[in-house]
Amino acid sequence: MSATDTSAAPETARALDTPFEIGGVDFVSRLIVGTGKYETNEIMMDAIRASAAEMVTVAVRRVDLDRTKEEAILHHLSPDEFFLLANTAGCYNAEDAIRYARLARAAGFNDFVKLEVIGDEATLLPDVHATLEAARTLASEGFKVMAYTNDDLITALRLEDAGCVAVMPLASPIGSGLGVVNPYFIREIKRRLEVPVIVDAGVGTASDACVTMEQGVDGILMNTALAAADDPVRMAHAMRQATIAGRLAYLAGRMPSREIAVPSSPTEGMLD
Amino acid sequence: MTTETIQVRLNGRDREVERGHSVLSLLESLELHPATVVVELNREILGRDRYPEHDVEDGDTIELVHFVGGG
Numbered sequence A: 001m002s003a004t005d006t007s008a009a010p011e012t013a014r015a016l017d018t019p020f021e022i023g024g025v026d027f028v029s030r031l032i033v034g035t036g037k038y039e040t041n042e043i044m045m046d047a048i049r050a051s052a053a054e055m056v057t058v059a060v061r062r063v064d065l066d067r068t069k070e071e072a073i074l075h076h077l078s079p080d081e082f083f084l085l086a087n088t089a090g091c092y093n094a095e096d097a098i099r100y101a102r103l104a105r106a107a108g109f110n111d112f113v114k115l116e117v118i119g120d121e122a123t124l125l126p127d128v129h130a131t132l133e134a135a136r137t138l139a140s141e142g143f144k145v146m147a148y149t150n151d152d153l154i155t156a157l158r159l160e161d162a163g164c165v166a167v168m169p170l171a172s173p174i175g176s177g178l179g180v181v182n183p184y185f186i187r188e189i190k191r192r193l194e195v196p197v198i199v200d201a202g203v204g205t206a207s208d209a210c211v212t213m214e215q216g217v218d219g220i221l222m223n224t225a226l227a228a229a230d231d232p233v234r235m236a237h238a239m240r241q242a243t244i245a246g247r248l249a250y251l252a253g254r255m256p257s258r259e260i261a262v263p264s265s266p267t268e269g270m271l272d
Numbered sequence B: 001m002t003t004e005t006i007q008v009r010l011n012g013r014d015r016e017v018e019r020g021h022s023v024l025s026l027l028e029s030l031e032l033h034p035a036t037v038v039v040e041l042n043r044e045i046l047g048r049d050r051y052p053e054h055d056v057e058d059g060d061t062i063e064l065v066h067f068v069g070g071g
Helices: A007-015 A041-051 A096-107 A126-141 A154-160 A182-194 A204-212 A230-251 B025-030
Strands: A018-023 A025-027 A030-031 A054-063 A083-087 A112-115 A144-149 A164-170 A198-200 A217-223 B005-010 B013-018 B039-043 B045-047 B061-069
Touching: A030 A041, A030 A230, A041 A230, A054 A096, A083 A096, A096 A112, A096 A126, A096 B039, A096 B045, A112 A126, A126 A144, A126 A154, A144 A154, A154 A164, A154 A182, A164 A182, A164 A198, A204 A217, A204 A230, A217 A230, B025 B039
Parallel strands: A030 A054, A030 A217, A054 A083, A083 A112, A112 A144, A144 A164, A198 A217, B005 B061
Antiparallel strands: A018 A025, A054 B061, B005 B013, B039 B045, B039 B061
């Protein structure tokens, strides 16, 4: 194995980390990726494979009946290779989100849904009241709800009470690439919840993913950071390794930081 | 000879289709693979096993959806 052998990274994760469970399904990769906004399906698939993600998000939309030769995403993204997580992106109220979730489940792959109810077009911040309402209904219908939410602890606790199998606070607004703007609240949510906490949205580059995972969360979900990079495949490699690095650094427990220098080499035994 | 048609609303557009289509034959006429499309008929999801037997009726509102790229 050479020092640049990137394939070592997932093996390291397997050896030094444990799989994590969402709604009864085990995942080794703590990185979940989206499938939106890629220039071509080929680049998308190469990036997804480079990310080593096992869970991949998709959206539910009308079939374009005027299409010439557009291919359905499942033509590229095999449900046998990836765990498909359908989202309710684009929904602005609970009723629509529930409708999209039911349509997604009728596709017949699994009972999971990434619940997303947007409250404001400019910031794409979630409508937490509508998200809670939809989460309760969907959980009662047997859905395994992974709820996108803001970084508010109380909402996160209510979503857990509503029966969500994972709570997904944002790092910063969708597509912003600003990274984790409030690491303290992310840590606090992780400390207080029993269900997995996955940071969803706002990560821009590898250091953001690393810092996110260093907060102790269970996983991270990203789309634009890969799709909008100049080289999405290279960025996907970087994100895979940054996610593992941040996770392992969290598990390792960092040294205390202090604003004073302390020598690493012995001060004894110096020559006269 | 004229073929008898009915009026439906299909994915947000008014459209004339031949009378006598099942949901399955409608999908086939649109060159859609039934296994990759979810059908919502008058706001109710139609199970895939019912596509062959369920007839498309005049005035139906039909939504045909599938998975696309998204985050």
